[in-house]
Amino acid sequence: MITKAQIVQWLTTTAKVLAENKEYLTQLDSAIGDADHGINMDRGFKKVMEKLPTVEDKDIGNVLKTIGMTLISSVGGASGPLYGTFFMRSGMVVTSKEELSGDDLLQLLQAGVDGVVQRGRAQLGDKTMFDALSPAMDALRSGLENQDDVVTALETAVAAAEQGMKDTIPLQAKKGRASYLGERSIGHQDPGATSSYLILKALLDSVKA
């Protein structure tokens, strides 16, 4: 089982990792966007860290919903509403839970990813965060279906996210700001796919710890 402490740890690790990768993500965004993705994510998760102590005694669903709302009202840009929706929707499917089974985790993440797609309408191959999230969900699902333990399943999911992130490099962007570059977007890794990979990696690390 995944404890609430581990979920809180996930958010904390995410904040740390995004702070560490602030410049890297911004640099990726400067190649095909407007040089703010790292700044946006770091600003949002700094706010999350401020907010976290005030909701730590709530259930996991409430924690995630609050984090989602915090991101919506602090990140801005494209990634703000998308990641905000991700966490809000995630929280909605685990209302009042204090710990999560592997299947709960799968549903939680799937609801989040569905929310991203509903808001942003990205399709696979559009060179967005969805290109990291989608293969990760597939890997997680088949891992759990194969009776892998959560950590093992998450490990394959994170590997898939990393591969999906790298696979954005040769793609031409069709959504978001990078799409304006047309063919010039080819050859660069998508910043949002990169932050998605980092977030899933932080989840794995927190669950392993």
Place this chain on the structure above:
Amino acid sequence: MITKAQIVQWLTTTAKVLAENKEYLTQLDSAIGDADHGINMDRGFKKVMEKLPTVEDKDIGNVLKTIGMTLISSVGGASGPLYGTFFMRSGMVVTSKEELSGDDLLQLLQAGVDGVVQRGRAQLGDKTMFDALSPAMDALRSGLENQDDVVTALETAVAAAEQGMKDTIPLQAKKGRASYLGERSIGHQDPGATSSYLILKALLDSVKA
């Protein structure tokens, strides 16, 4: 005697020399001014070259006056009215002459320099064109008083102008744009003193030729 052809040659040589030194003078002006002295002088003497054919059949006085008016209405800046006045006043003292004695030349130049002082009110050591012109006049006068021939007297005058020009380097400017720099104007050669030296040098070369 100095012929009208030599005077016309002087103006032509000056135009050529100022064009060649356009960047150099501008660079001097960028250190302690506004980076336009070479551009200004070149623009003015390009106009002089356009005008010259239309007055070549006039007497020396008329030629010089026309050149002065041309400079006034084409150079602008501080140097425009000053050099314009220089040539206008020069022309006024040799009205209707077709050739000049050494003494005529002395009076011509002295009238020009007096005009510069009257307009610009510079004193010796203010770090202006006057710091090249003034020692040149002194040298020319004593040369002629010593019965030197015109070329020899002019040679000492040009040498004095060159020295005066170099001597502006350690001076702190008290007139013109460079004066705003205060002590920071020290260590740079004055652009106007430099163009004055070049103009006198062109005179020497034309008289020698």
Place this chain on the structure above:
Amino acid sequence: MKKLINAVDDVVKEQLEGMLVAHPDMLKVNFEPKYVYRADAPVANKVAIVSGGGSGHEPMHGGFVGMGMLDGACPGEVFTSPTPDQMYECARAVDGGAGVLFLVKNYTGDVLNFETAVELAHADGIKAQSILIDDDVAVKDSLYTAGRRGVGTTVLCEKVVGAAAEAGYDLDQCADLARKVNMYGRSMGMAITSCTVPAAGKPTFDLPDDEMEIGIGIHGEPGQKRMPMATADEITTMMVNEILDDAAYSRTVREWDREEGTWVEKDLTDAPYVEGDEFIVFVNSMGGTPVSELYAVYRKVAEICEKRGAKIVRNLIGPYITSLEMQGMSITFLKADEEILKFWDAPVNTPGLRWGA
């Protein structure tokens, strides 16, 4: 990075503090969350016009708050869309009972955040509507991209629709006019230098001394293509022709259905311009390009229009929708009919645009 700023994180806040003390007659500022609103808001029974977007484009949008233009503006961080809470609370502050029209530039971030704001306002009983501005002809298709960006036409639309609201247009009339202005407007931009986002600390892109970016947006992002640097005349000719020759542009936009409380999709097609059309022409500095260079550009624009039978009836020349200190410019054509001209000429009294008042 060299800028006249204090802490990087305070850039937007301190700018708003400055606007507040500078223009108390025109506007007020709310800081948590951030929005700028008319000094006399809410104006009873007037439709409130609200815009917003990333900061760094000043005077747009905060500088256009005041009589005859915007009722509210929501500034995001530099080049980053603002958040729905700002938009929603701004809407509450300026709604005078006749509803709120959001003018939204078509960027994924702005669109997503404003959509949430419309939903929040609606849920709160505010009559809300939003119209997208997507006028950048450098973006060729809407199928394989996020669609045309909202650029220069935004300024003209805020002016025209702001005056219409002042004159008593109701919410639907304002929305219809905004949609028309957008469909009548076409823009293109270019840059000769990059700009530096304060939080990033270094230029967004490197541009060699002999190259320029053509088809650039307003976020310091790279443009449609990079080309060898050319003369003002060459650049202007290329851009004006691209605007005047632009074919019909189709896309599907989402507009809010107030009855149903849902988003409905609308197919819109901008008709190409035809000879004899009358225009408001807007030559805009990206920030670092001096107005003197804009006039050299405008001169060529006028010459081409003369030749091609496009009639310029009004113009606007200056830095109005900028990208920080970026050097470059954009050109906007807005086909002008009687309605648009009437509201263009109407008085406006804002920090950034002022006449007749």
Place this chain on the structure above:
Amino acid sequence: MKKLINAVDDVVKEQLEGMLVAHPDMLKVNFEPKYVYRADAPVANKVAIVSGGGSGHEPMHGGFVGMGMLDGACPGEVFTSPTPDQMYECARAVDGGAGVLFLVKNYTGDVLNFETAVELAHADGIKAQSILIDDDVAVKDSLYTAGRRGVGTTVLCEKVVGAAAEAGYDLDQCADLARKVNMYGRSMGMAITSCTVPAAGKPTFDLPDDEMEIGIGIHGEPGQKRMPMATADEITTMMVNEILDDAAYSRTVREWDREEGTWVEKDLTDAPYVEGDEFIVFVNSMGGTPVSELYAVYRKVAEICEKRGAKIVRNLIGPYITSLEMQGMSITFLKADEEILKFWDAPVNTPGLRWGA
């Protein structure tokens, strides 16, 4: 060098061509010699206000030609004083019989060329007068320098005196008002980058990334001193204090005696400001600094004034007296009495400054 220009030699001409086609309602342009003048010039029985100076400071001066401000403006080459023939012919074109007042910024070049113009106009039977603007407190003394430069106060003086002329002031009244405005005004400027004169092709000076020029003029020339780069608050504090604490400033100026047809010397002393004085405060961009940064500066100016008992009653914030694309700003204080405020508030309708019309 990267600029939106064509041939380097055509920069000023093409800019004027652009202004002419852009603003035929406000102004006309003469090309040989170059001057910009009011569309309805000469205005009968109105004193004509004429200014001029090097180009590169746009919108000043050509952008201030129009109702309520200048009747004529004479642009020189970039950063180079115009020539007397321009000024004289401009004066002839705008004189409506009530005489011409030249507003001259105190630079050796401008002073010498305008002096000749006054003499020419006088010889031609035009009532002419000239007033020097010398407001730059970065220049400390007038004995060992060419005296204080004319900077930000010039814009305010052109506005105020232009309105007075519009209101029927005669030539002496206009001159007296201009002299007063100049004596009530104090400015200081700074730069964080150089600018590039088109004809020179490279930046006038090099400024390392961690340094700034304080006490800079408007010609891209180096300033009073070079200092380590500081925050907006530190820079603003330093400059505002230098302006507010500026001691009495004395100098001898030459004014034209119309009766005698000669220049007469006048000793003028600007009184220091005292607590309780009211001001028009003008925060100006050197060109490349975006208006957003000016607001951060203005915020600090207002804070300091509040503390020091200086009352800001009006303000102007934006790029009005620039140095091409230079990044930096200047701050101008103009002590405002009832007369000055009345004419400041009066309508003005020019490309660069417009309100109430």
